[in-house]
Amino acid sequence: MINCLRLLFIFLFLPLSLLAEEQPWQVFKSTHFLVFYKGAKEPQLNELTERAEEYYNKITDDLGFARFNFWTWDDRAKIYLSDSQEEYRQLTGDPDWSAGHAQAGSKLIYTFITAPGFLDNVLAHEMAHIIFREMVGFNNPAVPLWLDEGVASFQEKKFSFVKADLADRIRQGDFLSLEDLGKVDVANLTETGRAELFYAESFSLVRYLIDTFGKDRFVLFCQNLRDYKDLRRALALTYSFGSLAEFESSWKKYILQ
Ligand SMILES: [Zn+2]
Known part of the structure; x- marks a missing residue:
């Protein structure tokens, strides 16, 4: 009986959970960024890319990088914006307190929509990691x-x-x-x-x-x-x-x- 119930449970719920996991990433583009998202709405994506472009200018200026024009076209940075912290943690394997994660060499940023201080802190923090490493050398x-x-x-x-x-x-x-x-x-x-x-x-x-x-x-x-x-x-x-x-x-x- 237990086995049957378990089978029924798997039959009923597994396809749903698989469907949820397989929801594809969509892409939102700006001059220097490609944002990969699932549930985020257009105003959120607009605000995100506006702030990211502002930080890009400020950080490159702060680190003496302003005269170069990079991160464009195929060389844009990629931001993976998860819908939940759980999905973010699955992607990054980061501890509980972490709200953002950067892979400098591949210009990748991971974060999630509900991350505390996402626009004010996390985004600028992770972008600075990448720009700083481009400046001082990845390795x-x-x-x-x-x-x-x-x-x-x-x-x-x-x-x-x-x-x-x-x-x-x-x-x-x-x-x-x-x-x-x-x-x-x-x-x-x-x-x-x-x-x-x-x-x-x-x-x-x-x-x-x-x-x-x-x-x-x-x-x-x-x-x-x-x-x-x-x-x-x-x-x-x-x-x-x-x-x-x-x-x-x-x-x-x-x-x-
Ligand atoms: Zn950091």
């Missing part, structure tokens, strides 16, 4: 994860960061040193609190460099990283930091002041 081993994430978080419109909170944690010794940051693996960062601290510090390191020394110098830093593939050397050449420890203590002073 450049000198680029630490904190820098990748710091640059991406810096482009978010509403990155939640409270300097005083980070200052407290530094005073209490409850923070990640530069060396610790270098060992973080985002895929294994399943604990939300730890992920928040990692992103807050990454963001603040980039903000410290840009606030203190300016945007042009940061572009030069990225160029040095690209050309020399050596973080210490790029920091020394651009900012005259004698060592990573000197960079770290100078950042801590900025946070604590």
